[in-house]
Amino acid sequence: MEALHLLRSLVGACIEHRAVVYKFPDRNLEQCLNKSPWLLTWQIRTRIIYQICSALIFLYSNKPNPILHGHLTLDYILLDAEFNCTVLIPEGTSTSNPNPKGKFTEYIETGSRKLGDDVYSFGVMIVRLVTGSSDARTEREARGAYTGEWSMGNVDHTAGNWPFELAKELACFGSRCYISSKSSSCTVEEILKDFWNILDVINNLTNNELLQYSAIEDSDETRKQRYRQSSESQGSGSSIRKHTFNEMSSIAWFSYTDIERATNVLSESSNMGLWRYGSLYKGYLDNSRVCIKMLDPKVMQGMDEFLEEVKVLNELTHPNLVEYVGACLEPRAVVFKYPNSNLEHCLDKSPRLLTWQIRTRIISQICSALAFLYSRKPHPIIHGNLRLKSILLDDNFNCMVLIPEGTATNPHPRGKFTEYIETGNRRLGSDVFSLGVTILRILTGLSTAGIERKMDDVYNGEEELMRNVDHIAGNWPLQLAKELAYFGLKCCYSSKSNRLHVEESMKDLGNFLAVINNFINKEEFLYSDHKDSKSISYGTTSEDEKSNVSSRTSSIQVFSYLEIERATNGLSESTKIGQGGYGSVYKGYLDNTEVAIKMLDARSQQGLEEFIQELEVLGQMRHPNLVKLIGACFKLRSLVYEFLSEGSLEDFLKNRPEHLTWQMRTRIVYEICSALIFLHSNKPQPLVHGDLKPANILLDSNFNSKLADFGLCRFLPEGTNTVAFLQTANIKGTEWYIDPDFLEAGKLSPGCDVYSFGVTILRILTGAPPARVVMKVYRANERKKVMTIVDPTAGPWPDHVAEYLACVGLKCCEPERRNSELMMEISTGLKDILAKIGA
Incomplete structure (x- = not known):
């Protein structure tokens, strides 16, 4: 006998601190039994008992003195990735004076290690592994096994289908250890004999196969073969399971x-929440995104029922049912493809993605999936848990319905919704009611609670109906909204009828699908994946405008919704780096490049026109002091920019002014001046930025500045110097940077940018807030005291530099001086200053 299951992984020791260092395999037995009992199948548990017993025999056989463990608990049994066990030896064990006699109560009273301690602890451990009982219940279980009051009802069924004889032998041996440990006549020789006997019993009952069994390295075929053999040894149900396995050769295990x-x-980050009989996780298998439904070990679904359900799920193929991938037997889990997101997430977080056309198509696809399930022979399949979270969406917003566990093997196509609440049994009424609520939620955008409160008002006249629809989805056709509302309400009310039948529901679904599909066929639905195609859904934009935009943005990389979601970890708060009037900005990675992603708010006044405006401008123009646009996602109305690590100039002026030296500030003024000259001299149409301010000036790691945020920019018509701009409410909050002439006349011109540039120069010079900074510098300049108002955190400003910036800043704010000649004059002057100071 070798010490195979003692500490095979002694690393070393520290003499100074008297410490012994071991490798820690993976986890301990206590954690697994408490947190993940389904991982420990009966085969693994039997093997663990065998290995612990082997380790104890090795210790007790030590010459000249047997070694007692003295602290044999589940915490001291460590498990590696393959669930092979290693026994941790407590301190003092090998050097103490073991007296191989005594009983467990002596250990409690004296603290001395006795043989009875190990025997008692090993007995408790065996009973816990077989029954799954806590320490408090183990003594009762042990006495029951010792007195012959034993049944298969006592075993832990999360471990699978224990062979009766094996479970009985292990429980009886555990109870004998428990009882014999209290005898003072217990000797090492007797214990060794008993331990050798139980090893022989385990080997005989498992045909010597247990030590070769590996939970991790089994192939699919080995795993299926092992279950065939275990089922054949159990009599009842074996023919069903054998037949099921023969029909499941195509299933991935x-x-x-x-x-x-x-x-x-x-992990918690992959947990998508509780399901009816377990938890739902998302992840990746073989480079494919999947969702994994882990069956709760407390659910007493037998192996036959589980295998039958897997077989049925494998046979259910429909374009609007989630594609089944495979299953895991230990623990019991079912794996599906996870398309992208779920309907609940989209309605709550990104409702702007779901136009009325997309929502109509989703409703049609849900109804089609249910009709397929109800038409299955010989028994209709009732979903029983239809909700927005179980409706998954791919990158093109095609929907796939997720089938809950137990659906395929327990259909009951009768009854009413209230029965489902009271009994938990799946009834047809539960599906019909849930379908009605789902349709009304998609139509109105309300929560389930909101639907229940407003159910009677949804269809209370055409005007009331059109007030209740979700206008973020666009302009719903009245007749379509009426049809959806009527059918949704009909489902909610008819579901409470005791006389609901599958045939009647199938007929209603068929009629409703015919009406909805008629609407779909009449409308233009442009839902292509923008990564593979340049055809873009622009809502109500005309065909000419669509082709015009596509031609002018052909150099822009187009990203799909899925790519944006992955880049931002599902638009999580942890990746958000900014919030503005038009939406949020997120940091992420696309094609291994760090990017900033600007997500436009559906409720913002910056609509499709402004989104396309910014896309076209930055898609065509390149300048070292303009932020680089990398691409866009049209479905999300999001823009992808290069990531500028230092953030905005506004942040530095308000929170970190000491990081901006006067040399840096002077260079930034020059760079923004260059960018504005570039925009204003664009041919054939000059471009006005329209929203110049420090918050829209971004800095890279070298503090080079780049002008950003072109949502309000305008091209000037050829031959003119102004353009009408009637949306001044859009720029509320930046009034200190706005040209007063623009506020009065509503006409945007290059002079508006020059005024904003002037205020920005004065802020960079003084570090003061924008309110009245122009008047503050004007008064100081009049008194020849500009040096008294400069920002001291920038370092010792040279008088001529500070006075020059104050002078040109004030000139930019004078109505008669705001022109291209002034900008060229400023550029030349700053270039000379930078050359002299070497910045």
Whole structure:
């Protein structure tokens, strides 16, 4: 006997601090039994008992003195990735004076290690592994096994289908250890004999196969073969399982390690929430995105029922049902493809993505999926848990319905919704009611609670109906909205009828689908994946405008919704780096490049026109002091820019002014001046930025400045110097930078940018807030005291530099001086200053 299952991984020791260092395999037995009992199948548990017993025999056989462990608890049993166990030796064990006699109560009273301690602890451990009982219940279970009051009802069924004889032998041996440990006549020789006997029993009952069994390295075929053999030894149900396995040759079987890797060890970040009989996780298997439904070990679904359900799920193929991928037997889990997101997430977080056309198509696809399930022979399949979270969406917003566990094997196509609430049984009424609520939620954008409160008002006249629809989805056709509202309400009310039948529901679904599909066929639905195609859905934009935009933005890289979601970790708060009047800015990675992603708010006044405006301007223009536009996602109305690590000039002026030296500030003024000259001299149409301010000037890691945010910019018509701009409310909050002439006349001109540039120069010079900074500098300049108002955190300003910036800043704010000649004059002057100071 070798010490195979003792500490094979002694690393070393520290003499100074008297410490012994071991490798820590993976986890301990206590954690697994408490947190993940389904991982420990009956085969693994039997093997663990065998290995612990082997380790104890090795210790007790030590010459000249047997070695007692003295602290044999589940915490001291460590498990590696394949669930092989290693026994941790407590301090003092090998050097103490073991007296191999005594009983467990002596250990409690004296603290001395006795043989009875180990025997008692090993007995408790065996009973816990077989029954799954806590320490408090273990004594009762042990006494029951010792007195013959034992049944298969006592075993832990999360471990699978225990062979009766094996479970009985292990429980009886555990109870004998528990009882014999209290005898003072217990000797090492007797214990060794008993331990050798139980090893022989385990080997005989498992045909010597247990030590070769590996939970991780089994192939699919080995795993299926093992279950065939275990089922054949159990009599009832074996013919069903054998027949099921023969029909499941095409199914992919995953090991627990596959599931663990796919979900980052079932981490919270991959948990999508509780499901009816377990939890739902998302992850990646074989480079494909999947969702994994982990069956709760407390759900007493037998192996036959589980295998039958897997077989049925494998046979259910429909374009609007989530595609089944495979299953895991240990623990029981079902794996589906995870298209992209779910309908609840989209309605709550990104409702602007779901236009009325897309929503109509989703409703049609849900109804089509349900009609397919109800038409299955010989028994209709009732979904039983239809909700927005179970409706998954791919990158083109095609929907796929996720089938909950137990659906395929327990259909009951009768009854009413209230029965489902009271009994938990799936009834047809539950699906019909849920479908009605789902349709009304998609139509109105309201929550489930909101639907229940307003159900009677949804269809209370055409005007009331059109007030209740979700206008973020666009302009719903009245007749379509009426049809959806009527059918949704009909489902909610008819579901409470005791006389609901599958045939009647199938007929209603068929009629409704015919009406909806008629609407779909009449309308133009442009839902192509923009990564593969340049055809873009622009809502109500005309065909000519669509082609015009596409031609002018052909150099822009187009990203799909899925790519943006992955880049920002699902638009999580942890990746958000800014919030503005038009939406949020996120940091992420696309094609291994760090980017900033600007997401436009659906409720913002900056609509499709402004989105396309910014896209066209930055898509055509390149200048070292203009932020670089990398691409866009049309469905999300999001713009992808190069990431400028230092953030905005506004942030530095308000929070970190000491980081901006006077040399840096002078160079920034020159760079923004160059960018404005470039825009204003654009041919054939000059461009006005329209929203110049420090918040829209971004800095890279070398503090080079770049002008950003072109949502309000305008091209000037050829031959004119102004353009009408009637949306001044859009720039509320930046009034200190706005040209007073623009506020009065509503006409945008290059002079508006020059005024904003002047205020920005004065802020950079003084560090003061924008309110009345012009008047502050004007008065100081009149008194020849400009040096008294400069920002001291920038360092010792040279008089001529500070006075020059104050002078040109004030000139920019004078109505008669705001022209291109002034900008060229400023550029030349700053260039000379920078050359002299070497900045």
